[in-house]
Amino acid sequence: MSVTDRPHHRFWPRRLPRELVVPETSLVANLEISARRYPDKPACRFFGRSVSYRELLAQAEALAGWLQSVGVRRGDRVLLYLQNCPQFVAAVYGILRADAVVVPVNPMNRAEEFGHYITDPEARVAICSADLAGVVAPADAALPGPQRLAEVLVVRYADALPAGPLPAAEAPGEATEAWLRADPPLPEAAPGGPRWTLWADALAAAPVPRPAQAGPDDLALLPYTSGTTGLPKGCLHTHRSLMHNAASGVWNYAGAEAVSLSVVPMFHITGMVYGVLGTVFFGGTGVILPRWDRELAARLIALHRISHWVCIPTMIIDLLASPNLERFDLSSLRSLSGGGAAMPQAVAQRLQERFGLAFAEGYGLTETAAPSHINPPERPKQQCLGMPIFGTDARVVDPVTLAELPPGEVGEIVTRGPMLFQGYWKHPQATAAAFVTLAGDRSGARFFRTGDLGRMDEDGYFFLTDRLKRMINASGYKVWPAEVETLLFRHPAVQEACVIAARDAYRGETVKAVVVLRPEARGHTREQDILDWAREHMAAYKAPRLVEFVDTLPKSGAGKVMWRLLQDRESERGAA
Structure with a gap:
């Protein structure tokens, strides 16, 4: 199926062209x-x-x-x-x-x-x-x-x-x-x-x-x-x-x-x-x-x-929680949109009932200069990434074979379009790994691997289901566990650390550190000590909000920390 014949084009806003002609100038x-x-x-x-x-x-x-x-x-x-x-x-x-x-x-x-x-x-x-x-x-x-x-x-x-x-x-x-x-x-x-x-x-x-x-x-x-x-x-x-x-x-x-x-x-x-x-x-x-x-x-x-x-949705959640909500005048708003985290369906419904406003969710990454997908204001779907925007082609593919999957099946979201970045600064290997050609695609077009798992419905709208990458989404801020772990290792009491996501009623997800203390620090270092140190030495959005001390971290036969096992355990606790 070509970029000119995608399912979402049936629902493309009639007021808009499929592609944009933009100025050939500097910003x-x-x-x-x-x-x-x-x-x-x-x-x-x-x-x-x-x-x-x-x-x-x-x-x-x-x-x-x-x-x-x-x-x-x-x-x-x-x-x-x-x-x-x-x-x-x-x-x-x-x-x-x-x-x-x-x-x-x-x-x-x-x-x-x-x-x-x-x-x-x-x-x-x-x-x-x-x-x-x-x-x-x-x-x-x-x-x-x-x-x-x-x-x-x-x-x-x-x-x-x-x-x-x-x-x-x-x-x-x-x-x-x-x-x-x-x-x-x-x-x-x-x-x-x-x-x-x-x-x-x-x-x-x-x-x-x-x-x-x-x-x-x-x-x-x-x-x-x-x-x-x-x-x-x-x-x-x-x-x-x-x-x-x-x-x-x-x-x-x-x-x-x-x-x-x-x-x-x-x-x-x-x-x-x-x-x-x-x-x-x-x-x-x-x-x-x-x-x-x-x-x-x-x-x-x-x-x-x-x-x-x-x-970002947390702003709307906070706004609707105000005791002065009944006095707010939002009648001038013609467009309310955003992303970074899923908008809870109940919140979107309340926003619609109270103010007559539909929240159009979107999806994008730093690599895609923000939006690659947006819900059309005329026909938005809730808890949905939207459809690919102007001149953008997005697919759902098998992460291993890179073969395109049919609607409804979960795979990795890949995308290409005029808003894509050129690559990573001074990281040619990472750049090479980020772009792929799809199995069976004779055009040779390069798609960017988002690292996000999702599905496309019969209408061509995309939905996020999980992540291939270890990323925590805290109120729209992207937190990368490897970076937080690197900073935690600077603490004199930390021998090993594994950072995972924990559920949070307000932020959606928050940062949790599973820590093995050095022998001499055991019994003398509290969880709060780690939290206080983290707030002092790293940005507030990425500093762990939760710390759990363990004797050892689970590891594979190759000696790698099995972060997914810890993440699954935490997810089970959050669901209990």
Whole structure:
């Protein structure tokens, strides 16, 4: 069955083409065009202050000039390490305008984790928030001289806030406002270490950037994703692959009139595509939240008449749990979609009954620049990944023979399309293993192995059933056990560790560590000691929430830890 004759085409939205024709330009051209079309229109709103398209372009140009003045050249990688804010959006386009590559880093990462993002992409420049400078400094100081950063540009969130008090309707809680307004001192410059510069000072004195050179096939984004073994790997995305999914917002009725709630983290591929690239592509407005706050989110939806919201199901679950639910006005929402975790059927039903909103689930990976499948708003199915989007071909195949399976049978989901990444940064073997040709397919087309097990129904909709990869999905955050295990081995009391998923009523899944203590630590180390240490040394979403001490871990005849046996035991406990 060819890509032009797939079952889901019977239910393809009649308003949409099967494939998109996207611009043969860099992503920066999208900002330049939107700034010419809508110069005074808000590109971003942030706690009562707006940044127009004219201002956003000026900031991006100034940042590009500064980056080039400190030695950034075409193809260089620049780290971006901060929460959602207008400066994040400006930084993405400024880095791209300098013909460089954006390397987004999870702001929850700690110093022990951050060092990898300096050394692996061979970055010499980082942009971070003032509160995270205290993470960057020790991470950088621990590296050998040739691998250290040369420049760090420091963002203060307060610079994006209104000069006076925040409008009452848009004010966050006291703790969040205090965090936004905090102005910690910059780390002291040390011999061999980076120069620290404030964002506002750098942009004010920046020279005019050189003419842009990057084209559609230049590398634009290097988001990191972990795997079954080792440290996180960078995914090579070009301007072209990202342009496709930025333009794919037409699936959910995106346009210049769209007002989006940008609360999904922008460092994440979903937040990047929808909150940074897609909004600017269409000339829409993004209302930015750096942290999830259900009461504030509801107020912003009503105040700004937000029309589009891409989120994760836990946000909806939390929103519906509010004691103020009956007072929420969500009538402006025209598109509510997301993924990262399955939307519980009861929650989707309540959302439909209370607000008349259908939640359109989608599916994608960092390697697919977020969506490869989305439910059509006209005909969504619950707890379903949706159908392959524009120009995308997806199949369910036998994981061993790679033969395509008929509807209803479970196998591995494989996909190909214009949004696919080029491969893994500096990992040719992993790249080669990620792409396959299907048995009996004479076209020779390469499909990407998602590592997810699923099935396709008779209508061509896809459903997730299990995973081939060892991955934990905690509230939409992907946690890779091998990475957590590597970090746990740094604890002086840990002899062996195996990380598995445990059921969690709110997060869906959570992280559990099965630990064998060193002999001298037994009787002296508590489970809570491991939990406390983990929260201090790794990002909160990946730190274990549960610890179980055992005398030994089950192992195969080859000496490998039988993680699947531990996972099955845990699943049986959760089902009991």
